Amino acid sequence: MKKSIYNPEFKLFFRNSSSWIGIIVLLITGFAGLYFGKTFINNQQAVIEKAAMLQKKNTLSNIDHFGKDIGLLFYHNKFSFANAPNAWAAFANGQRDINPYLISVTMLGLEGQIYDTDINNPVSLLLGNMDLSFVFIFLFPLVIIAFSYNLLSEQKESGVWSLLRAQTNQSFQVIWQKFLVRVAVIFSVALLLLFVAILYLHLPVDFIFFSITTLIIFYLAFWFAVSFFIISLAKSSNFNASALVAVWVLICIVIPASLNLFLTRKYPMPEALQNVINQREGNHEKWDMAKEVTMKPFFDHYPQLKQYPFPEEKTFSWFWYYAMQQMGDDQAIASRRAIENKLAARQRFTNTLAFFFPTIQTQLGINNMAGSDLNTHLDFQEAVRKYHEQIRLHFYPGIFLNKAVDSTDIKDYKLEKYSPQQIPSVWANLLSISILTVILIGTTVFNFKRQEQF
């Protein structure tokens, strides 16, 4: 029996052409987001495959060119390490366009190579990617606003409201039913898009899927709560529309953009430039110094390499050269840590702020889950550092003993892929959004109760 109350409300809703426009806009932009997001990630995957091929080809050609001098070969030969996208990266491209997903390094100083960017069109970076998460975070709230801003005010403006109140004392129920119809429609569209995403992006239905779905549902619920709150103020349709769009502009654009400017100002990054200078000086100044200045700290760092005879009398040796390169990295360690600390401070600042702004919270949460945020990139950088050290320690003996290239297993080296260690958690994000939603709903109910008394 209860269902029959909702049937006419659904009919009323779908009779309105603007309802269909809203749904169609969401579907079309959603599909466009899926398409462009997938194209972007497919492209990265293709590049990684190509890099794997080039890794082999370039190693062989380097052996061909420099194979007579093992030190020179490793001066030139690059080792590629890729942060391969997971299926969710196509759902939320995040920072994957800005941060390099493929880092190719030689055995020389790492600090001079690890920050090299990919070649990018800065205008594309500025305007941002079109992916499904964009549609969920920015466009869904707008359609929610469009569907619900005149729920009460329209009844009042057309005169139906006073008629209704004269006939029943459950006028709140009528608004509530209309509201639930809109909630049902929006959530259906959201779930439909997620379902299409599963098929089109080959998303695994796992913990991450449920986390992201829950996060999105909570986020949309927050926007319904905002709309419901504005409706409960019982102002005109024009006021509601203006106020809701203003709230959207504030929460989705003005506040994050202002906070961002503040963040840049509070945590500037001169350490990055200092780091480049430290690395460069730490390496190059050694040419003009006694060899011992380089070799003593080098052997302190790697005592196991002391067993290889160092050709002290020679003006130049690869042993000395690679040790000098390592000095660049070793002397940049303080500034490198300073960068890490600054980035961590920025992250803490953002996480605190995000607690109050569901848009930021959802964006960070989804990107984190999709492995397309800054933290994933920093972990990837850390993995590159480990890989670089492993390669160096593996090939140092051959170089220091000036062995033939054929005696090494360089030909076996393939492109390595980074696999993230830990599964991120989304509880904090959910908690903050749900607290804000509950507060808003509470205030709304209070507003309605107060009105019914009059």
Next chain:
Amino acid sequence: MPNRISTIAKQTFKTALNNRATLALTLLLGLSLGLATYVGWQNFKTQNNQRLHYKELVRAQWLAKPDKHPHRMAHYGYLAFREKHELSFFDFGIESFAGVSIFLEAHKQNTVNFSEAGFSNGMLRFGEISVAMVLQLLVPLLIFFLGYNSISAERESGTLKILLCQNVSWKQLLWGKTLGIIGVCLSIFIPLMLLTILLWASLSHWQISGDASLRLMVLIFSYAIYFFIVSAVTVLVSAFARSSKSALTTLLACWIFFMVIMPRITQAIGVKIYPSPSKIEFADAIATDIHKQGDSHNPDDPHYAAIKDSLLKTYGVTDVKKLPFNYGGYIMAEGEKITSKIYSNHQKELNKVFEKQNSITTAAGFMNPYLSLKHISMAITASDFDTFVDFQNQAEAYRYQLAQKMNKLQIDKISNIAPGEEEKPLAISKAHWAEQPDFNYHFGKLSSVLTNELLALSALTCWLLATVMLLQYTTRWIKTI
């Protein structure tokens, strides 16, 4: 006739500011603009001073290097920092997405690294509040709120009929309303521009160049045109809409579509139609071309063998060691020449691809005045793609010049006979390091900037003409009741 227009304009202006909500919104916007200007200016100073500080440090370190082999200096190389234009505090443009420092060394072209975006945990994706962003995105929203009911409310209250009966023509009404709304915008815009001029002058240490003043004038003029277009469109929508409510929803929908959705889609389409190579593909294409040209490491390479033979012949010697100059330096200079040329050609091709990608968004300016203004604003404040490319080009030219300067020193000053394995390495006096000038970026002239932005400028002009025509000639289709 103009008298009546100004009466309507004044009336619109007054009623707008008498409305408390509008006044609050206007003040809020003015306040946030003031704040954006101040923080933008502060950020500019911090970042630019940082870069200048490191620029001086790099120079001092370069000059302080002891006597050594010039090729060591070529590998020590130089660090160049991208300076900001004084006006970039007004519009951040691509500033945060483009790298800041580039390492310039012999044989190798590096990327411009350390963009602010690389240090961002995703917050940057919401945008950065700058004066330009407020003026481009939020002022139109204010205009929409001010003007959505400018005509429709008169119609709904019945005053429209009375007005038209009193010999006020539709044309006068539309122009008057438009000008009245612009008046409200200008009451924020004019003080803001005065503040901008003041801050900009202080950033330029009160030494104002003719080019920069011209830039500022074009900038102010473009924004004024933009506000006019937006105001006129608002009044027209209000005149044609069935009700105030439909006018408001139409305008808000337009705002969202044109300013939030469209820029992303046009750029995504551009990237899709004109795919750019990844770094690894780009490097591979260059390596293949260099390999075709000749391999300086291979003694049997025909290109370098020919050079060797002709040198031996010219100087009448049998061994390169007997040449009266440093043969290694000569070969390196030749190699640098070949590789730089190939690299530059590829870089040019790449930039062309990027330009094509961006051209879709620029062309969309004919449908969307926001995009054309954004383009023009970034170009004039030197925070656009062209300026970034220009920086890369100037840095590469400097890198090439530095490498060849060191090769020349090697050719002229370094003995052609290499020392033994255990002998002291050859070196030249450190006095030579000062011969290499410091890297200084020079911004392009406004005239060349405007030529590059011809498409965006003409799009904005088209919009101006179209709105003027609409205000003048569409009145006959507007319904009075």
